[in-house]
Amino acid sequence: MNKRTNLLTLLASLGAGSLALLAPAGTAFAAAQPGTGAGTSAGVAAMSAPAASTPQSRAALLAQLEARRAERGLDARLGFAIVNQHPGVKGTQVARVAHTYKNVRIFGSESVVVLDANGRIQSESASERRLGLVKGMPGNAAPGKDFDVTPALTGKAAIDAALASLPALGAGAKHVAQPTAELIIYPVMRSERVAGARDKPEQELNALDVQDVVDHFELAYLVRTRMLVGEQPVYHDTVVGARDGRILDQWNMLQTVVGVGKSQYNGEVPINTTPVDGKYKMIDDSRGTGGTFGALAITNANHGTSAGNVYVNDTNTWGDGKNYIRGGSTTDANGQTAAVNAMWGLMNTYDTLKNVFGWLSLDGKNTSTYIAAHVNTAYDNAYYSDTCRCMFIGDGNSFYSLGSIDVIGHEMGHGVTAATSDLTYSGESGGLNESASDINGEIVEAYARAGGKGETIPLEGNDWVLGKEISKTGTPLRWMYRPSKDGSSPDAWSTSLKRLDVHYSSGPNNRMFYFLSQGSNIDSVGDHYSKYLVRKPAAMTGIGLDKAYRIWFKANTTKFTSSTNYAEARTKMVESAEELFGKGSKEAVAVQRAYAAINVGADIDEVAEQGRE
């Protein structure tokens, strides 16, 4: 398998602005990747087979959860359904378990459990939204009555209602995947002030002053529609009332890099390809297994809306390093450049996760993914699709080709989030989902710029802005250190955050991550200052990219649930920091300060550490 993998190739440097740090073709990269085979190379702990993947071990996990339920005095009608499992670190594994009532899933109510090598529960992180369903329990909207789970509508009728609610689909609309309707219990949430914050003026509220509580429950269908309208992908999740067909909620599921309304970047780079019948295919069979192409691959959508075929070339030299010229061939040297950008970004995303965490591909199980280049015509976006678990890159019109490394790291970050926390793509959880992708994009950028090898992320090296390379004006899409520079994203949490587009509500968490890794500055007119930091020292101390990302990755993959909001993210990030570095560690303090700096939780003093190195 390894023998067929050919390293090599490519691209003239674009000169100024390209990354001088990248190794020349073939040489340094080949030395840096001694065992690009099979996903078990040196330095990466082998993952054990998931202990909860057999029927017996699944039953054992459910039995443990049911025992815990009984200890808490919960009703037996409240059940559990294992929805997803993936390997964790050091022989552990992580299971995501939906809470059910009379076997119907309760939306956003779930547990993430970490299991040891023997399948025993090590930790459980839960979002609790189920208690009011049971008669006599606090929060029950209809005391004395059981919640009825018999729908009046069929799933088909719910799909029709969801489709009818979408704006002007037109005659050219077609389904990319068949729509689905899942019967769920939908907790309708409302925000409530905690005791002590009732009399605060709105603008003085901190994220910890309010909490999301269940107002009441609706029996509903979660309808997933994945469509193309002309060339435009139109993906939505819609919550339809199962008794009367009302639209209870709806959000856009197209996980893009560009918000609403609106390697030619890396110089000469080595990419992995596969020789087939005297030609070369853009398949990297040293990374990933299974999936659509059996390994990481780049396809040519050739201005269509579907992925198309894997790129093939007569020689193993690809691309011309120049932006795609509109109307030109997608298969000549100029047309291949978008594919080169894509493969470089994909290989680096894969290597960052594998080398640093032992996390294989997007799902942690090494399932291969692919990127389709040249989707649509002059398409000004890139997106991750949850139907193919792959990515599409447009050629851009107001942008250059959307294949910069931070954009690819961003979209592939959606794949990791989808396979783990699956943060719901609306409200505060949607902002955290987008931020997780921005963070991933910047981390991959830093890792690649430092040579793309080794088990740690460099302390710095990324540019802290998203999409600068693809911007024709040089103006980035987003500024992580000062989100408000885009004119739409806030720098801190407020009660209005949940109503913003997810590409803007990501802003405060992006800023948190900047402060956590790089620290803040006391210059109050500068971009790196927070008025919420009121303890000592006045500027908080950062802990570097590597530690910051380890804390974030652990929280997103083992603690966040689909409904995690900013306040809960802070709690779970502190827990992650304490588990990795100890209670009271400077890293745990830095997490608290970084969240305080975006108006989530209170600030605390940094203290001289005792007894630690």
Ligand SMILES: [Zn+2]
């Ligand atoms: Zn995104």
